[in-house]
Amino acid sequence: MSTAPNGERRSGFISGLLVGAAAALAGVALTVELSGEGVTRDLTGGLLGPDPTLTEQARELISESYFRDVSDDDLQAASVRGMIESLRKKYDDEFSHYFSPDEYDDFQDALGSEFEGVGLSIAEVKEGLRVTAVIPDSPAEAAELDVGDVVVSVDGESIAGVPAEVATSRIKGEPGTEVELTIEPATGGDAEDIVLERAKINLPAATGEIRRAEGTEVAYVSFDSFDEGAHGELRSEIERLYTEGAEGLVLDLRGNGGGRLDEAVLAASLFVEDGDVVTTRGRTTGEEVYDAMGEALGPRPTVVLIDRGSASATEILAAAIQSYDLGTIVGEPSFGKGTVQQSVPLPDGSAINLTIAEYLTAEGTSLAGEGVQPEVMAVDDVETERDEALDRALEVLADELT
Numbered sequence: 001m002s003t004a005p006n007g008e009r010r011s012g013f014i015s016g017l018l019v020g021a022a023a024a025l026a027g028v029a030l031t032v033e034l035s036g037e038g039v040t041r042d043l044t045g046g047l048l049g050p051d052p053t054l055t056e057q058a059r060e061l062i063s064e065s066y067f068r069d070v071s072d073d074d075l076q077a078a079s080v081r082g083m084i085e086s087l088r089k090k091y092d093d094e095f096s097h098y099f100s101p102d103e104y105d106d107f108q109d110a111l112g113s114e115f116e117g118v119g120l121s122i123a124e125v126k127e128g129l130r131v132t133a134v135i136p137d138s139p140a141e142a143a144e145l146d147v148g149d150v151v152v153s154v155d156g157e158s159i160a161g162v163p164a165e166v167a168t169s170r171i172k173g174e175p176g177t178e179v180e181l182t183i184e185p186a187t188g189g190d191a192e193d194i195v196l197e198r199a200k201i202n203l204p205a206a207t208g209e210i211r212r213a214e215g216t217e218v219a220y221v222s223f224d225s226f227d228e229g230a231h232g233e234l235r236s237e238i239e240r241l242y243t244e245g246a247e248g249l250v251l252d253l254r255g256n257g258g259g260r261l262d263e264a265v266l267a268a269s270l271f272v273e274d275g276d277v278v279t280t281r282g283r284t285t286g287e288e289v290y291d292a293m294g295e296a297l298g299p300r301p302t303v304v305l306i307d308r309g310s311a312s313a314t315e316i317l318a319a320a321i322q323s324y325d326l327g328t329i330v331g332e333p334s335f336g337k338g339t340v341q342q343s344v345p346l347p348d349g350s351a352i353n354l355t356i357a358e359y360l361t362a363e364g365t366s367l368a369g370e371g372v373q374p375e376v377m378a379v380d381d382v383e384t385e386r387d388e389a390l391d392r393a394l395e396v397l398a399d400e401l402t
Contacts, residue, residue: 096341116174117172120171122257124164128151139196154179155170204224210246219250220250221238226258227260230263230267238270248301251303271297279364304327307332315367330376332389335371341355
């Protein structure tokens with residue numbers, strides 16, 4: 001892992017973020033008066049040394065005196081989980097998590113395995129997972145799931161409060177196997193159970209076609225992920241459509257939940273010739289500025305389409321285009337993630353996924369909470385076959401072309 005001193009400018013991309021913290025919790029001797037005996041007893045039993053921490057004292061008290069037998073492993077896990085939950089509530093941080101050993105295995109599987117599931121793009125919400133996009137020709141599309149639906153349980157187990165990566169890993173599985181999802185419909189009404197058969201999902205990072213904006217041929221490109229190499233797919237698709245005669249671009253980032261920071265910087269570099277793309281700032285990581293990598297595409301009139309499901313790396317790309325006035329942002333305010341997490345394994349196989357920094361745009365604005373704000377508001381009505389937001393984006397592009 002590597003860090004950069006405060007203010008260091010980097011033209012490369014993240015190879016790692018260092019997390020280091022030390023905490024010392026001073027506590028007084030914990031005693032309890034035994035009823036009827038008029039004496040006090042040191043419940044630490046002298047096992048913790050002369051100055052045990054408050055956490056150690058509490059754990060020893062529970063281990064010795066709780067009316068059920070509790071293992072030390074369970075108490076340690078509960079202690080760490082409690083710390084993280086306290087931080088989440090105090091600082092409104094929904095992205096820090098404690099992973100048990102099994103949950104951490106699921107988390108790693110979700111990041112590293114092939115995409116075999118039901119064909120949903122999702123965003124983490126308190127109730128579970130909100131659907132941000134339904135992949136064409138997938139089991140989810142066949143089951144008529146819609147954007148805005150919320151998955152609240154998987155195979156009968158609630159996923160409320162479960163990290164998105166862990167919940168997603170429960171949905172994914174071998175093609176041909178079944179998974180039961182409990183869905184709260186976006187349109188309201190009672191939750192319903194739906195059984196889906198998992199499949200191998202083929203999802204290119206970028207897909208495009210020629211559209212017309214009031215008679216002018218333009219490129220329409222949907223960009224769906226920031227996995228390794230995604231920026232190359234995006235460049236190839238845009239260049240292909242420009243070669244076919246497209247005179248402008250609608251870049252559709254709706255439902256793109258983000259991914260790798262290095263890919264966000266490289267994708268932004270397709271538009272930003274020179275300058276800051278994003279800055280990360282944290283208490284232990286310091287401030288790191290990530291510059292455009294060069295080799296930008298030739299400038300064309302551009303509209304970027306976003307919605308509530310546009311998050312993380314997607315927001316970095318959209319904010320960079322907006323900051324340098326390289327395109328018009330159309331749609332809804334983005335998700336507003338704006339923070340960096342670092343997964344730190346613990347000795348027992350568990351891990352902490354800890355928020356350690358925040359993203360700042362080239363203009364120095366935090367993306368946390370507010371997200372990227374569009375210049376032109378446009379919302380797609382899921383009840384109609386027409387894509388109202390895309391139609392509005394094409395209208396805006398037509399105005400810019402003329």
